[in-house]
Amino acid sequence: MRGQYHVIVQNKRLRYEFDIKRNITIIRGDSATGKTTLYSMIALAARMGESAGVDIQCEKKCRTLDGPDWKLVLPTLHDYIIFLDEDNCFLKTTEFAKMVKESDNYYVIITREDLPNLPYSVEEIYGIHTAGKYHDMKRVYHSFYHLYSVEELPGKISPDEIINIS
Numbered sequence: 001m002r003g004q005y006h007v008i009v010q011n012k013r014l015r016y017e018f019d020i021k022r023n024i025t026i027i028r029g030d031s032a033t034g035k036t037t038l039y040s041m042i043a044l045a046a047r048m049g050e051s052a053g054v055d056i057q058c059e060k061k062c063r064t065l066d067g068p069d070w071k072l073v074l075p076t077l078h079d080y081i082i083f084l085d086e087d088n089c090f091l092k093t094t095e096f097a098k099m100v101k102e103s104d105n106y107y108v109i110i111t112r113e114d115l116p117n118l119p120y121s122v123e124e125i126y127g128i129h130t131a132g133k134y135h136d137m138k139r140v141y142h143s144f145y146h147l148y149s150v151e152e153l154p155g156k157i158s159p160d161e162i163i164n165i166s
Helices: 035-052 070-076 094-101
Strands: 005-010 014-020 024-027 055-057 061-064 080-085 106-110 125-131 140-146
Touching: 005 035, 014 035, 035 055, 035 061, 035 080, 035 106, 070 094
Parallel strands: 014 140, 024 106, 024 125, 061 080, 080 106
Antiparallel strands: 005 014, 005 055, 125 140
């Protein structure tokens, strides 16, 4: 897959709206910010279809991936946006990283930990911003915001020497 995809995931109370620009997007943040809720809504929609009460609007198909059978399922998925939660032990494995790199899917990974095996951009690490209140029945609107930005990084680094250790 190439390009940017606009994703809207909503039910009667919640709405998440964001753009996926690269093959790996990371969502980070504190507890109770809505990360797992987003994941659960997508999983419910994939499992139950329209009867789940969750509407997913996107040009590409969205689904979750978890469990011990991920090695069997992942090679069968093409042209998907796949959402993964940090509870999956396989996220840090070299085998998973290799399959992601060879895949034509986009991945949205919800985790607070670093994933050193995956080549993701600092520009594609987001947090979820919430506007509204949880305790009433009004719709809550969620949007993503950058946690890091290239503009925040220091200027060009010009080392005096480069040491090659082989």
